[in-house]
């Protein structure tokens with residue numbers, strides 16, 4: 001289930017129906033429009049078609065509009081009804097709204113206003129359907145499409161929860177925001193979302209780190225170039241290329257403020273204009289954005305728009321760092337050994353039984369990128385039987401020496417103390433460590449007991 005977009009237009013005047021269908025096709029291009037001239041067929045049509053919205057005339061032979069309105073609201077509560085009629089009576093309008101009509105228009109009203117109301121009704125139905133779907137999926141403990149997660153190995157319960165959540169929200173047309181350090185698997189999750197949402201359509205990525213607002217607009221929307229000979233060259237943007245697929249916005253936190261407005265506009269209007277063109281095209285893709293930065297903090301620092309932030313995180317996934325997934329380490333090492341051996345055409349060496357335990361205290365600052373790199377290095381250095389563990393031990397020892405360094409090294413404050421202050425601090429420390437035993441303290445300081453005694457008296 002994606003956008004709610006099926007609309008049934010009901011009116012006994014065939015020519016009016018045709019005109020209305022053409023107008024709405026133009027003003028609400030994302031809608032799929034059917035017509036019905038015979039009021040007796042409306043309920044049958046609703047039973048077989050998945051209509052989000054019915055535009056209903058009031059005065060028709062056989063079943064009148066008000067009767068149909070009551071039937072639709074009771075039998076198809078998830079379908080909205082907008083009355084479009086020649087009856088310009090306040091009483092009738094009030095009665096229809098009270099009986100559940102979403103809106104009421106006179107046939108002579110401005111079509112733009114009707115189109116706006118149609119858009120809003122489709123959005124409301126879409127949101128309701130999404131909410132129900134997400135609730136149902138999330139409450140279920142099993143995955144319907146486990147194959148979508150084939151490339152994400154894990155047995156950590158917190159990650160499996162994220163699978164179920166992703167499966168529940170993948171079909172929503174709202175954006176998905178994936179938050180996690182580099183190498184925690186954000187791109188793999190975006191791909192899993194694509195496998196669930198639109199596996200037949202493209203998956204495209206745009207890296208936003210360092211991009212300028214102009215390049216962003218051009219890459220997204222494409223452009224038309226008007227040559228001097230009157231010819232027009234068109235360059236298709238990502239929004240055109242991706243079609244109904246998934247567009248992955250990598251590092252959205254790096255997007256300049258002006259480009260954030262462009263993105264917000266795309267998300268809100270679901271329309272775009274190629275540069276150099278004044279024709280609007282519909283945005284049909286799903287957006288998945290990733291970030292290593294806390295967007296709320298970026299917003300507080302004035303670097304990220306709050307309206308975009310709230311729009312992007314309609315659905316959000318937070319991926320834990322690898323150091324918090326101890327159950328996965330051994331399995332991931334085996335996975336990367338197999339991958340490395342196959343890519344380098346080498347025999348796959350065996351993982352030593354205690355390697356994962358040795359790595360338990362290592363914090364993997366580069367997450368899976370780092371683990372993968374270590375395994376590839378280890379496989380290339382192995383004899384084909386046992387995995388060479390030196391790349392792992394080097395990282396562990398480096399980590400140890402970095403974290404222990406401050407203990408063995410003097411750390412001076414920014415403003416250096418005077419020699420007299422340092423002397424006094426050393427004497428105080430030695431006296432305190434030896435419980436005020438002057439002989440022992442003098443030994444620690446490398447001076448005689450009488451010299452220490454003189455200094456203490458002087459102090």
Ligand SMILES: Nc1ncnc2c1ncn2[C@@H]1O[C@H](COP(=O)(O)OP(=O)(O)OP(=O)(O)O)[C@@H](O)[C@H]1O
Nearest residue numbers: 151152153154181182183184185186187188368369
């Ligand atoms: N759970 C997993 N099981 C197996 N391989 C994984 C898993 N998670 C990630 N990988 C692999 O680890 C590498 C890093 O993952 P990925 O690119 O998805 O991370 P990322 O968070 O998007 O990184 P970056 O922020 O640098 O773009 C990739 O080669 C990916 O295939």
